Amino acid sequence: MTGTELAVEGLTLTAGTRHLVHDVSVTARPGEVIGLVGPNGSGKSSLLRAVYRVLRPDAGSVRVDGADAWSLPVRKLARTLAAVVQDSAADFDLAVREVVAMGRSPHKRLLDGDTAEDHRLVESALESVDALDLSGRPFDRLSGGERQRVLIARALAQQPSLLVLDEPTNHLDIRHQLDVLGILRRLPATVLVALHDLNLAAYYCDRLYVLRDGGVTASGPPAEVLTAELLAEVYGVSAEIAVHPRTGAPQVTFLPGEPSRPALAGSDHPVP
Template sequence: MTATELVIDGVTLTAGAHRLIEDVSLTARPGEVIGVVGPNGSGKSSLLRAVYRVLRPAAGQVSVDGTDAWSLPVRQVARKVAAVVQESSADFDLTVREIVAMGRTPHKRLLDGDTPEDAELIGTALDAVDATDLTHRPFHQLSGGERQRVLIARALAQQPSLLVLDEPTNHLDIRHQLDILNTLRGLPATVLLALHDLNLAAYYCDRLYVLRDGTVTASGPPADILTPRLLHEVYGVTSEVTIHPRTGAPHVTFLPREPHPTASTKSDHASP
């Protein structure tokens, strides 16, 4: 498997008269881990949906290895691109193994059964997310974190050259957050992921793209991007950014915000 180059060139996405993102460009070179960060509603999920072909750009182009992703046959895209989304249904009446086996579908003909290679890849994917003990459990009976790990395993079993993940650490405990991101970091694939945790993004991502109100505010290596000034402008928070002595990555510490005065507080201080 050869890692894919992803180029997003001047993409605008709309929903009716509302612009979700406008004129966004992003490049992920083969083998890079690229993080998309920004506050809620900044357009992170929308941008990722354009890459895994749920939202068609109103303008601009998403290219995979130099070819417009939206011009490729669905099956060909599925062999290259795997996605882990936020709003996945838990209503599958399938076992965990059957869910993960779905990742092999793009590589088979209709009604083909699992080959020994498929079985090995499914087992490897389950092991990579620490879900081997869940193999025969019904998917709908799992906790949120367990389901998230299984869906990531399904994407790994797909053996994509481009993996797109929207908040992959959602619902995961700290250990599994670190394990999953370590796994993604070691893949022979290009990885594009949206993250809320800026310290995880700083440590695991080669470069960051900061979205605000549907546009790219800044992009570059985490050490260049994560500054107190930018975090105040984008998130409206006060922070301190230092270099972690062991990891060498930027480490963000957020300072408490002043509480907003309540109605009772205002009245207590009002003149008699």
């Protein structure tokens, strides 16, 4: 499993007369963890849906190792790309182990049974998300957090070289949030992940793209992107940014009250 290059170029998505995403470009080099951040409705989920081929672009392209993702055969793309979507409505009448084993399907012919290697990969994926004890339970009787871990395990069992995740830490407690993001950080794969928690994004992502109203407002390493001025502009909140003394990552502390206004050019004082 090696990382795959992803290039989203000039992507535009519309719903009727409304732009969901407008002229967005995002790159992810092999092995990078790229974070999408921004307020609700900023276009993060829509962008991801275009990458994993649910929303067809009105303009622009999605390229996977140079090939147009929308021109690749479904099976070939599934051997490269796995997706964990937000709030999946899937209600599988299957045991957890069977759901995770579905991740092996792209690597088999139609009537092939599970091999010893398949069993090993399913077991390893369940163990990595702390879900081995769930393996025999019905998927449709799990809690939201348990389901999320199982769906992440299914994606891991798929052995993708490009992994796309929409809010994978939803429903997870703190321990499992850290476990899951740690797994993504260690994978020999390229990861594109939408996150709400800016501190988790700052620690686990190599680069961030900040989306607002369907466009990219800023992009770059977390230490360059996450500024008090940007958070005031994009999120409408006051915040202080410090360097965490142990991790060295930016640490965002949100403050009550109105966001501070950016200073005038050449002035040391904020705009009144």
